Each structure stands twice: as C-alpha cells, then as structure tokens.
Amino acid sequence: MRRFDSVRFEDVSYRYGRRHTALDHVSFRLGLGMTVLLGPNGAGKSTLIGILSTLLTPGSGTVSYGRIVNPKASAMETVRSSIGYLPQNFEAIEWSSVRRNVEYAAWAHAVPGRSCAQAAETAMRDMGLTSQADTRARELSGGMRQRLGLACAIAHRPSLLILDEPTVGIDPMQRMQVREMIHRYARRSMVIMSTHMVEELHGSASHVLVLNEGGLVFDGDLASFAAIGNTGATIDRIDREEGLRESELESSYIALMHSPAQKQESQ
Structure with missing residues (x-):
C-alpha cells in the first residue's frame, strides 16, 4: 500500500x-x-x-x-x-461477528485476502476487542460498538x-x-x-x-x-x-x- x-x-x-x-x-x-x-x-x-x-x-x-x-x-x-474513515453513524453488519466485520473492512480496503485475518486480529487487539471477537455486532454496547467502528477504520493501517x-x-x-x-x-x-x-x-x-x-x-x-x-x-x-x-x-x-x-x- x-x-x-x-x-x-x-x-x-x-x-x-x-x-x-x-x-x-x-x-x-x-x-x-x-x-x-x-x-x-x-x-x-x-x-x-x-x-x-x-x-x-x-x-x-x-x-x-x-x-x-x-x-x-x-x-x-x-x-x-x-484513508480510514469512521462516520458519526457507523453501520456494522449487525448479524455478523466482530471478527468478520473487521476482516471485511480490511478486505474492502485492499488488504490481500490471505492477510485479512491477521489485520483484523491486530486491529481488534488495538481497540480492546479481542474478547468480543465472536460476539455479533448487534449485541455490543454503545462503547464497544464504537470500538468496532474504530477497528474497522484502522484494519488496513491507513496513513x-x-x-x-x-x-x-x-x-x-x-x-x-x-x-x-x-x-x-x-x-x-x-x-x-x-x-x-x-x-x-x-x-x-x-x-x-x-x-x-x-x-x-x-x-x-x-x-x-x-x-x-x-x-x-x-x-x-x-x-x-x-x-x-x-x-x-x-x-x-x-x-x-x-x-x-x-x-x-x-x-
């Protein structure tokens, strides 16, 4: 990149x-x-x-x-x-897990498919979401949901x-x-x-x-x-x-x- x-x-x-x-x-x-x-x-x-x-x-x-x-x-x-962008109204894939949301965000920002899982792991760790990795997005509290938005925004390590x-x-x-x-x-x-x-x-x-x-x-x-x-x-x-x-x-x-x-x- x-x-x-x-x-x-x-x-x-x-x-x-x-x-x-x-x-x-x-x-x-x-x-x-x-x-x-x-x-x-x-x-x-x-x-x-x-x-x-x-x-x-x-x-x-x-x-x-x-x-x-x-x-x-x-x-x-x-x-x-x-560029990583977190809008005021972040929209997650509600039925999917935190991990899958972040992996998808990495892929959507041109991270090679074989590297998306590791990119997601790093972003979740940085945002304190490792323990929530398998939780569905719709089950997150407001604060945790915002962390998910941040993890999605940084999954591809933007400038x-x-x-x-x-x-x-x-x-x-x-x-x-x-x-x-x-x-x-x-x-x-x-x-x-x-x-x-x-x-x-x-x-x-x-x-x-x-x-x-x-x-x-x-x-x-x-x-x-x-x-x-x-x-x-x-x-x-x-x-x-x-x-x-x-x-x-x-x-x-x-x-x-x-x-x-x-x-x-x-x-």
Missing part, C-alpha cells in the same frame, strides 16, 4: 447551490499526530471531512495527499486505500484516520478509553477528529483547527489556542500535572467564535 505522510488543503472552497458557501478559501496542512477540528454545527466541518475523505470534490482549490494532487481515477483508489464525532453518545468511562485508543494510533499516523466539544482537546491535540461559518479562524498548536482566551496561558505556565483548565479552552473557543473568519498560514 502506498502511504503518504502529509495532507494539504490550499485555498479550498465548496458551495451548496449558488448561495450557501460551506467552505471559504480554507488552507491548512496535516502531519503526523492528532488534529482536532472544532466548530459549531453548520461551521463546515462535515463538508471539510467529506472533501478530506474524497467523498466530495472541492469546488475550487487543491487537496494534496503527499505528492498526489486533486486525485482522480487510479490515483483516487490509491488515496482511498490509505490518515478521519473520525467524525467518535465519542458522541457513549458514557464517560468509555469515552475516556476510546480517546486513549485514538491517541495511541496518532503516535504513528495522521489522525483528524471532528467535534463540537472543547473537552476533546484535553490531553489529545497536537494541532487544532477551528472552523466558523465556513472559514478557518484558527490553525495552530494547543498552547497557542489556549493563549487566545482571557487567561493568556502559555505552555510554560501550565502545570503539567493538571494540564490545560477547561475554562481556558472554552474562553479561547468563545473568543474565536466572535472573530471574523480569515485565511491562516498553514503550518
């Missing part, structure tokens, strides 16, 4: 019809690690995720996956085989893992465990997680993107994001045992929601 180690949006715009601009000249770069994409409902997050996952084609601008720019035809298949609101609707303990699994995967791959919850930044994001009304209003690291709020926090002033206080992050987010969208220089 051909891999890529960066993704770049350059001046990307997207419109629904003539009047509604969902993305307006958005530019950024993704690299190794965890990127959290923040923004309220209607900010353009779903459209950005749709373009990033190749489900939508940008109206203008360029999207580059490594050296592949605005992929088409055979290049599109190459890119898609290196880029795209997650759309992956912790919505599960209890706090499961949410914490799912976050930790995502963070582990981000140590060796690119991960972008779309969310409207500021709390998802805690202990996770090396890179933060904030969208509002179709425009990118922030592109930077977590310390820079925290410094926008009234506290003026910087990484040197943060107690590393406590981490960033949620009030600091919320203040920064609120301040950005009241600032005009502007083009930001990609990192």
Whole structure:
C-alpha cells in the first residue's frame, strides 16, 4: 500500500447551490499526530471531512495527499486505500461477528485476502476487542460498538484516520478509553477528529483547527489556542500535572467564535 505522510488543503472552497458557501478559501496542512477540528454545527466541518475523505470534490482549490494532487481515477483508489474513515453513524453488519466485520473492512480496503485475518486480529487487539471477537455486532454496547467502528477504520493501517464525532453518545468511562485508543494510533499516523466539544482537546491535540461559518479562524498548536482566551496561558505556565483548565479552552473557543473568519498560514 502506498502511504503518504502529509495532507494539504490550499485555498479550498465548496458551495451548496449558488448561495450557501460551506467552505471559504480554507488552507491548512496535516502531519503526523492528532488534529482536532472544532466548530459549531453548520461551521463546515462535515463538508471539510467529506472533501478530506474524497467523498466530495472541492469546488475550487487543491487537496494534496503527499505528492498526489486533486486525485482522480487510479490515483483516487490509491488515496482511498490509505484513508480510514469512521462516520458519526457507523453501520456494522449487525448479524455478523466482530471478527468478520473487521476482516471485511480490511478486505474492502485492499488488504490481500490471505492477510485479512491477521489485520483484523491486530486491529481488534488495538481497540480492546479481542474478547468480543465472536460476539455479533448487534449485541455490543454503545462503547464497544464504537470500538468496532474504530477497528474497522484502522484494519488496513491507513496513513490518515478521519473520525467524525467518535465519542458522541457513549458514557464517560468509555469515552475516556476510546480517546486513549485514538491517541495511541496518532503516535504513528495522521489522525483528524471532528467535534463540537472543547473537552476533546484535553490531553489529545497536537494541532487544532477551528472552523466558523465556513472559514478557518484558527490553525495552530494547543498552547497557542489556549493563549487566545482571557487567561493568556502559555505552555510554560501550565502545570503539567493538571494540564490545560477547561475554562481556558472554552474562553479561547468563545473568543474565536466572535472573530471574523480569515485565511491562516498553514503550518
């Protein structure tokens, strides 16, 4: 499988019809690690995720996956085989086992047939599903079902893992465990997680993107994001045992929601 180690949006715009601009000249770069994409409902997050996952084609601008720019035809298949995508509403094969679901996901992403079983075993182990391997998908709890979705998304070891609101609707303990699994995967791959919850930044994001009304209003690291709020926090002033206080992050987010969208220089 051909891999890529960066993704770049350059001046990307997207419109629904003539009047509604969902993305307006958005530019950024993704690299190794965890990127959290923040923004309220209607900010353009779903459209950005749709373009990033190749489900939508940008109206203008360029999207580059490594050296592949605005992929088409055979290049599109190459890119898609290196992307893992977990939508907000994950649909499993309900009557089939966890193992079979993950094996099928590996096969669907071009893992050779003889290697699908091992790929599934590795993904299930990474997501803490080994003991549930023979359980039917329809019998899983909400948290375990989300782990199944993650296992299916990483079974082919993608270069880029795209997650759309992956912790919505599960209890706090499961949410914490799912976050930790995502963070582990981000140590060796690119991960972008779309969310409207500021709390998802805690202990996770090396890179933060904030969208509002179709425009990118922030592109930077977590310390820079925290410094926008009234506290003026910087990484040197943060107690590393406590981490960033949620009030600091919320203040920064609120301040950005009241600032005009502007083009930001990609990192």
